[in-house]
Amino acid sequence: MAPSKPNSTNASGDANIQYARPENGVSEFSDSLSLFHSEKAVQELLQQTPILGTDDHLIEFSEALRTVAKTLRRAAEGKASAQAEAAEWKRRYELEMARNHKVMSSTDCIADPSHREQNNGPDCQRPETSTDSYEPGNHANGKSEDFLVNGICSHEILQDGGASSDAKAVQNRMMRKASFKLSWWCKGDDGNQDKHDIVSFEKGNITTAGRTSKQISLKWETNPQTVLILTKPNSVSVRILCAQMVRWLKEHQKLNIFVEPRVISELLAESSYFKFVQSWKDDSEISRLHSKVDLVVTLGGDGTVLWAASMFKGPVPPIVPFSLGSLGFMTPFHSEHYRDCLDSILRGPVSITLRHRLQCYVIRDEAKNEYETEEPILVLNEVTIDRGISSYLTNLECYCDNSFVTTVQGDGLILSTTSGSTAYSLAAGGSMVHPQVPGILFTPICPHSLSFRPLILPENVTVRVQVPFNSRSPAWASFDGKDRKQLAAGDALVCRMAPWPVPTACSVDSTGDFLRSIHEGLHWNLRKTQSFDGPRES
Numbered sequence: 001m002a003p004s005k006p007n008s009t010n011a012s013g014d015a016n017i018q019y020a021r022p023e024n025g026v027s028e029f030s031d032s033l034s035l036f037h038s039e040k041a042v043q044e045l046l047q048q049t050p051i052l053g054t055d056d057h058l059i060e061f062s063e064a065l066r067t068v069a070k071t072l073r074r075a076a077e078g079k080a081s082a083q084a085e086a087a088e089w090k091r092r093y094e095l096e097m098a099r100n101h102k103v104m105s106s107t108d109c110i111a112d113p114s115h116r117e118q119n120n121g122p123d124c125q126r127p128e129t130s131t132d133s134y135e136p137g138n139h140a141n142g143k144s145e146d147f148l149v150n151g152i153c154s155h156e157i158l159q160d161g162g163a164s165s166d167a168k169a170v171q172n173r174m175m176r177k178a179s180f181k182l183s184w185w186c187k188g189d190d191g192n193q194d195k196h197d198i199v200s201f202e203k204g205n206i207t208t209a210g211r212t213s214k215q216i217s218l219k220w221e222t223n224p225q226t227v228l229i230l231t232k233p234n235s236v237s238v239r240i241l242c243a244q245m246v247r248w249l250k251e252h253q254k255l256n257i258f259v260e261p262r263v264i265s266e267l268l269a270e271s272s273y274f275k276f277v278q279s280w281k282d283d284s285e286i287s288r289l290h291s292k293v294d295l296v297v298t299l300g301g302d303g304t305v306l307w308a309a310s311m312f313k314g315p316v317p318p319i320v321p322f323s324l325g326s327l328g329f330m331t332p333f334h335s336e337h338y339r340d341c342l343d344s345i346l347r348g349p350v351s352i353t354l355r356h357r358l359q360c361y362v363i364r365d366e367a368k369n370e371y372e373t374e375e376p377i378l379v380l381n382e383v384t385i386d387r388g389i390s391s392y393l394t395n396l397e398c399y400c401d402n403s404f405v406t407t408v409q410g411d412g413l414i415l416s417t418t419s420g421s422t423a424y425s426l427a428a429g430g431s432m433v434h435p436q437v438p439g440i441l442f443t444p445i446c447p448h449s450l451s452f453r454p455l456i457l458p459e460n461v462t463v464r465v466q467v468p469f470n471s472r473s474p475a476w477a478s479f480d481g482k483d484r485k486q487l488a489a490g491d492a493l494v495c496r497m498a499p500w501p502v503p504t505a506c507s508v509d510s511t512g513d514f515l516r517s518i519h520e521g522l523h524w525n526l527r528k529t530q531s532f533d534g535p536r537e538s
């Protein structure tokens, strides 16, 4: 409703004005009225005092009075109209708040996990009409996050930009992304509280607050609806398992399924039953996948988890990695129990490892600054800068936040995440680090020096590896063992922690899974126990 405007004055100059009553209060309204009364008074005064043509001062005075009266009237009109407009905006705001409140109440009904079975029932419908009024806030890369007191909350709605037709609108409502909440969970801690304080100023002493091993737990607030299955290529056992899993997820969990285009062809070659399975056509659709998919399932080894992570250049949905490879450091789930595993994960809560990634920039010599670079590349394991096919030593100048670190003279350098600490970095002599530890491992490859021990740098640094101008040969960068890029003399590789981690579901918890992987995968510190009989200290 447009705000009412004041009526204009009548021919005799009478300010016969009626206003829409501003909602902000009576006093402003009476102020406006008195201004108009003063204009009326000025005009009456002028009419009662005939002005002689010879009296120039009086003419000037009367003109000035008229101007003042006009100005007063305009000011009053402007004020009243602004007040009416403000009242109208207030009314719209309150209406919108009431509507949102209604939507939230009905969403709460869905969020209650005890309603999982009833969600499809008539008592607790999804708020279908709400998509018109409920908009995600202003979020980087379309990600919506609410930081709650005890955790991180995600509410995302799938909106393929530009949905115009009714059918698309209905599909968008159907494909609403599941909402979940992440919270810290400490063994034996009933309070579920994260303790942030590390410094106490009491009595001037610096103390470290008790920090127990924290486990992140994901609790669905609305039911997951869409699952992406990614599979290792060229494996018959993976292909068979994938078909079984798709069928089960559709028939028993009523989920939408996405797979890669290659897998769609494989499924359809097997049976036309799989017509409902969805895929994508080009890279632009892949870049929007994160907004459609609630859960990613990988069927393969660690390489398939790396592949899954590389598909998401921004936020990554939770990944459930099933082991169908030889070594499984990041694949804690056994494929033979996939029904029970997925059933429990779809119900939640799920323990999660937030695996940090590195964001790498290749900076060419001609670039004037860091921002004139190619697209950043995100790695889950590591970026390696090595000598490639060259038989010369690499010469790499390394800086950490602009401080000189060292020059690597050897086969190369690995900048690894803690998840990657059990991969190439380990083979090059780096330490194994729990994946939940944020940091950058700085591990040389075959350094030609007796004292080059590996380093672990903190999470907040930027590392720059520069190929010097006097280098005898170019260096090569590779990202999670893929995508080799040549670094010529003068080029550099800059790397820092990425803002988008890879959440992987745990079979037990972060620590349990990590220890299991190094025990079973590497037989870490396996040694026959010393026998009881033998010499003893007296």
Ligand SMILES: NC(=O)c1ccc[n+]([C@@H]2O[C@H](COP(=O)([O-])OP(=O)(O)OC[C@H]3O[C@@H](n4cnc5c(N)ncnc54)[C@H](O)[C@@H]3O)[C@@H](O)[C@H]2O)c1
Residues within 6 Å of the ligand: 301, 302, 303, 304, 306, 325, 327, 328, 329, 330, 381, 382, 419, 420, 421, 422, 423, 424, 425, 427, 479, 480, 481
């Ligand atoms: N000398 C080495 O150990 C060496 C050499 C090259 C690459 N790699 C690793 O291979 C990775 C690429 O893996 P891929 O599967 O695509 O190639 P791939 O098929 O050649 O497999 C390499 C091996 O690394 C293992 N691996 C991968 N990520 C791991 C991790 N986080 N922890 C423990 N082991 C892990 C895999 O299970 C596999 O056995 C690279 O990121 C690099 O870390 C290792």
Ligand SMILES: Nc1ncnc2c1ncn2[C@@H]1O[C@H](COP(=O)(O)OP(=O)(O)OP(=O)(O)O)[C@@H](O)[C@H]1O
Residues within 6 Å of the ligand: 230, 231, 232, 233, 260, 300, 301, 302, 303, 304, 305, 306, 307, 324, 325, 326, 327, 328
């Ligand atoms: N969906 C995929 N599309 C293309 N390549 C993939 C895909 N999944 C995995 N790969 C690649 O296939 C290779 C092997 O995958 P993966 O490591 O999962 O299996 P594996 O080698 O049998 O397992 P393990 O390494 O444990 O022995 C990796 O280099 C990986 O990058």
